[in-house]
Amino acid sequence: MKIRRSERLIDITRYLLERPHTLVPLTYFAKRYESAKSSISEDLGIVRRTFHSRGTGILETIPGAAGGVRFIPTISKDEATEFIDEMTTELSEQSRLLPGGYVYLSDLLGQPDVLRTVGRLIATQYVEQQVDAVMTVATKGVPIAQSVSAYLNVPFVIVRRDSKITEGSTVSVNYVSGSSERVEKMELSKRSLKQGSRVLVVDDFMKGGGTVNGMKSLIEEFESELVGVTVFAESAFAGERAIADYTALLSVDKVDSRDKTIHVAPGNYLARTFK
Amino acid sequence: MKIRRSERLIDITRYLLERPHTLVPLTYFAKRYESAKSSISEDLGIVRRTFHSRGTGILETIPGAAGGVRFIPTISKDEATEFIDEMTTELSEQSRLLPGGYVYLSDLLGQPDVLRTVGRLIATQYVEQQVDAVMTVATKGVPIAQSVSAYLNVPFVIVRRDSKITEGSTVSVNYVSGSSERVEKMELSKRSLKQGSRVLVVDDFMKGGGTVNGMKSLIEEFESELVGVTVFAESAFAGERAIADYTALLSVDKVDSRDKTIHVAPGNYLARTFK
Known part of the structure; x- marks a missing residue:
């Protein structure tokens, strides 16, 4: 027995x-x-x-x-804090600095243990809200969306900047890329999101917020509702962001290409999730 | 106690x-x-x-x-067979038929439970081999690569058809797209794969095998080794495929756009994995 x-x-x-x-x-x-x-x-x-x-x-x-x-x-505050501190150190590595002030993230977002923890972190934040789908934009947001979707047990949908013939009919919107001020287009397969869905938007990196704002318009086109926006890292942005209400796990405060230094701090995730 | x-x-x-x-x-x-x-x-x-x-x-x-x-x-033969049978039925749905004979898969490859099982299936196939990294091409292969990578606990790397400034230096190869006979280009961030890695290639769909063949060249450029190729579904292809040795979970044998029928059968996965 x-x-x-x-x-x-x-x-x-x-x-x-x-x-x-x-x-x-x-x-x-x-x-x-x-x-x-x-x-x-x-x-x-x-x-x-x-x-x-x-x-x-x-x-x-x-x-x-x-x-x-x-x-x-869920994840405990201690475990969340430890992970975010670890990532802060990782992201501050000089070798991550790319021309133009970008930060190399692809290795981290291809590591199963990092993705598992990122998924648990973001899922914990929305644990008391009804979420029907996780949305992201191709390509780099996909691993984060997939991990969050696994912990919330809801499907994820991928918005594309380029049309694909294997997606069937799509709905598209134009949006202004915050950093370059260009007008671009993004689209989502019509059958991938049901009307009236409550959608959580995630992405790897946010600068001006233009891409996230485009997804917001797309959600409206699908007569659905935005539940929240959480990104892995935000970067300093001179000017007003297209999106004011969002959560970031990490904040890339300052990138100095000349001195080759990156200054990274924890984002507003901990304060927003563990009140 | x-x-x-x-x-x-x-x-x-x-x-x-x-x-x-x-x-x-x-x-x-x-x-x-x-x-x-x-x-x-x-x-x-x-x-x-x-x-x-x-x-x-x-x-x-x-x-x-x-x-x-x-x-x-690992996954048992029974559970694997049951899942593949289920997917065979799912894929045969008339409503999945897209113009040009394509089959809509994005909903399935955005469902956490489907991805979990696909990951376990493919990981089981390579359980006795040393795999250092899982490789796929953006965008639709990513969820499969991520799930396999989670079960094998190795990183996954994403090959791109479009250059991205947030990737740093890349290595690129040209390849012939099997279905259209066009010469295209794909590239991988230099720092994403270590020399001498043993690489497993996965993708959502294989027609002529040109894309997979491109990844094979890319692996050679990184002085690494191809361990195997497994795709979610293969489609009938008139002519010789660029890749002969591969595994498919499912086989889309015949698509008739006029009659609006899709004929799907299990691929060679079961025979290759459970000898």
């Missing part, structure tokens, strides 16, 4: 971690392990306490006949 | 699932839970048996002072 409980706990943990934000009825587990609902209930209590004490997330109980449990991944 | 073991099992499971292919010393767990190494050893035995019996993956034990355990995610 002791072995059975052990096995159940391991398998329940795995099952829930793979299905965040999904309601799982107690009867599902009772059937899967051929166990009494009372035993499963006890198991879930242990999982709930352990997830809580280790900062893994919340195991919600929904009572009643249509009820069950739902795992909501 | 019973509670302690329960908590340990839950937290060990979570810890290992988040760190595939990572060697974790027993002493790490012993310290984390203030428990004897013998107890941790017993815990890991239970985790190993449960992971095995439930098809979660392999928990390898590396003996010796520098040893520990390493979790290797």
Whole structure:
């Protein structure tokens, strides 16, 4: 009997971690392990306490006949702070400096452990809000969108600057690129977003906010609603940003191409998420 | 004491699932839970048996002072077959047909549960080989590369058709697009791939194989080695493909734009992976 409980706990943990934000009825587990609902209930209590004490997330109980449990991944303030500090150091590396004051990020945003944590961070910020889809613009925002989408368990959609014949009909908008003041075009496949969706916008980098503002217009074209905007890093911008209300994990305050120095600080994420 | 073991099992499971292919010393767990190494050893035995019996993956034990355990995610043949059958039905949907005989895939490749399973499938195929990086071409291959990279716990790199100023110096190659016979260009940031890497190429769709062949040339430019090629779906192609040795999860055999029918069958994945 002791072995059975052990096995159940391991398998329940795995099952829930793979299905965040999904309601799982107690009867599902009772059937899967051929166990009494009372035993499963006890198991879930242990999982709930352990997830809580280790900062893994919340195991919600929904009572009643249509009820069950739902795992909501979160990150603790300590873990979030530690990660952001680590990234601050990483981004400040002189070797990341590119001509034109850009900062090289592609290596970080191709590392599975970095992406996992970024996903958990952003998902935690929106944990109390209804999100139906995560939106980003190709290409560099995609890994962030995908990771957030995995933790929120909702689809992500990719806005493109270039039309692709494999997307079918699209809806397009024009937008002003904040940094260059040029008018550009972005589009989204018509069938990729349902009308009335609540959309979270994420991206890797924000300068003037023009791209994010374009996505905002696109969301309006789909008669949907913007829930929030979170970017991995924002950079200093002389002038008014096209978007005022956004969250940044990191802030690239000053880039000096001559001295080859980058000054990076934590963004407003921590203050906005852990009030 | 019973509670302690329960908590340990839950937290060990979570810890290992988040760190595939990572060697974790027993002493790490012993310290984390203030428990004897013998107890941790017993815990890991239970985790190993449960992971095995439930098809979660392999928990390898590396003996010796520098040893520990390493979790290797895999998928069972049954689960793989079920998923591929499901996708076969999904892809055969008439509404996926786009002008020019293309098949709409973006919704599937934006769904976290689909991507998780695709990642596990492809990671299982290469479980016995050394892979240092996963490579794909922007934009639609990215979600697949990211998911495989998470399960193999190696970085992924994105090849681009358009130059981006935020990538720094790049290495480029020309390649012949198999379907259109045009000569095109693709490039990869110089610092994104180390010399001597063993690279796994993944993509969403393969027609003539020209794009994959381009990536093969790029890998050679980086003095690296191609480990294998796996695509989500291949389509029928009249003529010789630029790449002969590849794996496809699905095969779009026939698309009839007039009758509006798509015929999809499982690809060679199952036969190649579960010998």
